[in-house]
Amino acid sequence: MAAIFFLTLATVFIQAPCDAHPVLKSDDVIGNFSYKSLTKVPPNLSPNTTILDLSHNNIKKLDATDFGYLLDLKVLILSHNQITELVSKVFSSNFYLEYLDLSNNRLENISCTFPSRLRHLDISSNNFTSLSFCRGFANLLGLEYLGLGAANILKLDLESVSHLPLQQVFIDLKGLYKYENSSLLVLNTNRLHLSTISDHKDIFSVLFDAVNTTKFLELSNFGKWERGKHYDDYVSTIVSNSQLTHLTLRNLGVPWIDFIRILQKLWQSSLESLHVHNFTVQDVILKAPFDYTNTSMKELLFDHVAVEVFLFSQKDLYRLFSEMNIKNLTITNSNLLYMLCPSKPSTLEHIDFSNNALTDDIFQNCLTLTKLKTLKLSVNKLQSLSQVSLMTERMTSLQYLDVSQNPLNYAGKDCRWSPIIGRLNMESCSLSSSVFQCLPKNIKTVNLRRNDISNVPLDTTNLTNLEDLDLGYNRLSDLPDCTLFPSLTTINVEYNQLPYPSPESLKNCSGLKQINIGNNPFHCYCGIKKFISEKSRSPGKFIGWPDDYVCERPDELKGVKLEDFYLPEMYCNVFIMVPIIVVPIIVGVFLIFALCKHFDVPWFVKMVWKWVRTKQRTRSSKNGYQELRRDFAFHAFISYSENDASWVKNILLPSIQSMKDIRICQHERNFTPGKSIVENIINCIDNSYKSIFVLSPHFVQSEWCHYELYFAHHKLYSENTDNLILILLEPIPQYLIPSRYFKLKALMKQRTYLEWPKEKSKHTLFWANLRAAISISLSESEQESSVSVPSESS
Numbered sequence: 001m002a003a004i005f006f007l008t009l010a011t012v013f014i015q016a017p018c019d020a021h022p023v024l025k026s027d028d029v030i031g032n033f034s035y036k037s038l039t040k041v042p043p044n045l046s047p048n049t050t051i052l053d054l055s056h057n058n059i060k061k062l063d064a065t066d067f068g069y070l071l072d073l074k075v076l077i078l079s080h081n082q083i084t085e086l087v088s089k090v091f092s093s094n095f096y097l098e099y100l101d102l103s104n105n106r107l108e109n110i111s112c113t114f115p116s117r118l119r120h121l122d123i124s125s126n127n128f129t130s131l132s133f134c135r136g137f138a139n140l141l142g143l144e145y146l147g148l149g150a151a152n153i154l155k156l157d158l159e160s161v162s163h164l165p166l167q168q169v170f171i172d173l174k175g176l177y178k179y180e181n182s183s184l185l186v187l188n189t190n191r192l193h194l195s196t197i198s199d200h201k202d203i204f205s206v207l208f209d210a211v212n213t214t215k216f217l218e219l220s221n222f223g224k225w226e227r228g229k230h231y232d233d234y235v236s237t238i239v240s241n242s243q244l245t246h247l248t249l250r251n252l253g254v255p256w257i258d259f260i261r262i263l264q265k266l267w268q269s270s271l272e273s274l275h276v277h278n279f280t281v282q283d284v285i286l287k288a289p290f291d292y293t294n295t296s297m298k299e300l301l302f303d304h305v306a307v308e309v310f311l312f313s314q315k316d317l318y319r320l321f322s323e324m325n326i327k328n329l330t331i332t333n334s335n336l337l338y339m340l341c342p343s344k345p346s347t348l349e350h351i352d353f354s355n356n357a358l359t360d361d362i363f364q365n366c367l368t369l370t371k372l373k374t375l376k377l378s379v380n381k382l383q384s385l386s387q388v389s390l391m392t393e394r395m396t397s398l399q400y401l402d403v404s405q406n407p408l409n410y411a412g413k414d415c416r417w418s419p420i421i422g423r424l425n426m427e428s429c430s431l432s433s434s435v436f437q438c439l440p441k442n443i444k445t446v447n448l449r450r451n452d453i454s455n456v457p458l459d460t461t462n463l464t465n466l467e468d469l470d471l472g473y474n475r476l477s478d479l480p481d482c483t484l485f486p487s488l489t490t491i492n493v494e495y496n497q498l499p500y501p502s503p504e505s506l507k508n509c510s511g512l513k514q515i516n517i518g519n520n521p522f523h524c525y526c527g528i529k530k531f532i533s534e535k536s537r538s539p540g541k542f543i544g545w546p547d548d549y550v551c552e553r554p555d556e557l558k559g560v561k562l563e564d565f566y567l568p569e570m571y572c573n574v575f576i577m578v579p580i581i582v583v584p585i586i587v588g589v590f591l592i593f594a595l596c597k598h599f600d601v602p603w604f605v606k607m608v609w610k611w612v613r614t615k616q617r618t619r620s621s622k623n624g625y626q627e628l629r630r631d632f633a634f635h636a637f638i639s640y641s642e643n644d645a646s647w648v649k650n651i652l653l654p655s656i657q658s659m660k661d662i663r664i665c666q667h668e669r670n671f672t673p674g675k676s677i678v679e680n681i682i683n684c685i686d687n688s689y690k691s692i693f694v695l696s697p698h699f700v701q702s703e704w705c706h707y708e709l710y711f712a713h714h715k716l717y718s719e720n721t722d723n724l725i726l727i728l729l730e731p732i733p734q735y736l737i738p739s740r741y742f743k744l745k746a747l748m749k750q751r752t753y754l755e756w757p758k759e760k761s762k763h764t765l766f767w768a769n770l771r772a773a774i775s776i777s778l779s780e781s782e783q784e785s786s787v788s789v790p791s792e793s794s
């Protein structure tokens, strides 16, 4: 019989099954030296190494001392090197070695003994002529995985391991020269994996034995099948009478028509499960009749299907799958655009169409998927959340829906879900807060991680059955109000924007058994203290505590764990803060106020201000004084009422005259007999640089008239009052000033007078001001005039 499986290997896949990999533990010491172009095993490795990867190098020889000191070694990977020989003692010290991969080397014989704890041994893809060395494996009673390969596969050789209860045997048939019939049948293994199925003359014998050796068979690396060979008779020979229940095909390219025929044969065999990985559909796709009856098939999986056909009826393809009377259907990573609704009530219970290109049209108005329990549509092109909900409405058995990683949005339309849906996965769907308006009423578990949710709206309808809510990686700034979800026991809000959970929300969420609030940008101020104390009251409730709970603000506390954060009670408690901070402030203000009052601070300030201003004026008009100098005999003329004479003589004059070189024109002293009082006054004023009037109620009423007369015809009356100094000895009520003296009234209003303070403490400043006002130095050559003004009231 001619070969059926023609091999035109485009890419060589050496794909080990999942359970063939070592399991890492946290305390493992790993030495990874793969792809390092090593020609020898590196010396001086850490003696604690438990996992050593030396794959993909150019190592040719192993010495007995290479691994002798690695007493803890558990995993050793030496695949893809050029090792030709194993000296007998090479692994003799590695008592704990469990996993040894020597595949893809150039070994021709094995003379060493392997550690008896070995569970995984792969010596496939070497240059062995036969498997005679298998006799040395007879004592490896713990062996679970055995990878082999040789030019001659003989029954006798395999019989030496037939007593080992193996989980999986892998045989690479590349380089097969001779296969002795029934050899595989002696193996005692749960799974058999054959790789590189070439068009060898013995390949049918191999496959015929393979399907009868185990229930689980994997065939990989077929390459592309040629079209039109009479393989279907042959396949039916292989599968009839086989005990195979699970078949996995890997890396295979088949014309569509041939594939349908093979599938038809498999459909009516003992097979319960068919997995096809990396499958290329060639040639044309034609509508082919398919008989679904008489099947044991329960599960079908297609992963990474590529269709190398450009023009075909999509419906013919979809119809084949949609009508399948099985329980589990998986088509992933295959660019699936659409799937038909089954034409009659379907047996499908679990559908997985992840990683395809499905759109909102999928299963719309489909009434026949009534047994469907789980539907996975992760990583597709679904857009409308309400369409998704309507799709499930008639799936009356649907319990779990996965639509994660679809570009979903919800536009506030109708949402009607399967009546018993309990779990919903909508991770990474770019959904906003509005999604809460479209959740199934009876939902128990919702995954909304990695969306765009900023809050849980308060008008959300109560989800009374919701137990588990995952809102990690969103934009929440507070915990949701748990009164909306009275049954909630688990919530995850890690990686959100919570500065701290507000105490109210924590109170409402008291039914929670587990909360994860880790990795939020916590604000370590007073507000967070409630949260920390709540935490200490319920140990074990907060997932990730303490490592994931770290201050973000203020800057100086960034990176500090909440566990270590401490803020004295004083800063946070109003009742403590008020007495400690506010009271001293109030007292201080009162104190300052009282002191001001007591020492009349405003008065001092006013007087100092006046003094400064006067000083400034004096300085800025120095030149003017230079001119004036010559014209004046006196610095000042003082006028006062007889009633105030004692103050003037006893207090004012001594004080003024204590100033150096001050000359005063005074009533008595400078009086010129024979002249009228007014003449005398005018004379005195004319010869003085400043005129000082000592104002008191009496003065205003009885003396002012004299000066009014003077002012009446004197030019100064209308000029500035710079040369006028008014000293207010006693306060003068406005009503005492006769209304005709409007000049005086105006001056009083302007407060251009100096007030004589009663308190002794203020006198110094009063004098300073007065002196500043008079301050001018008259030239010494000036002759002292003798002008005196009578002060008697007329």
Ligand SMILES: *[C@@H]1O[C@H](CO)[C@@H](O)[C@H](O)[C@H]1NC(C)=O
Residues within 6 Å of the ligand: 273, 298, 299, 327, 328, 350, 374
């Ligand atoms: C079908 O799929 C479900 C859910 O993935 C799984 O639990 C079950 O074991 C599968 N059944 C078969 C026959 O593979």
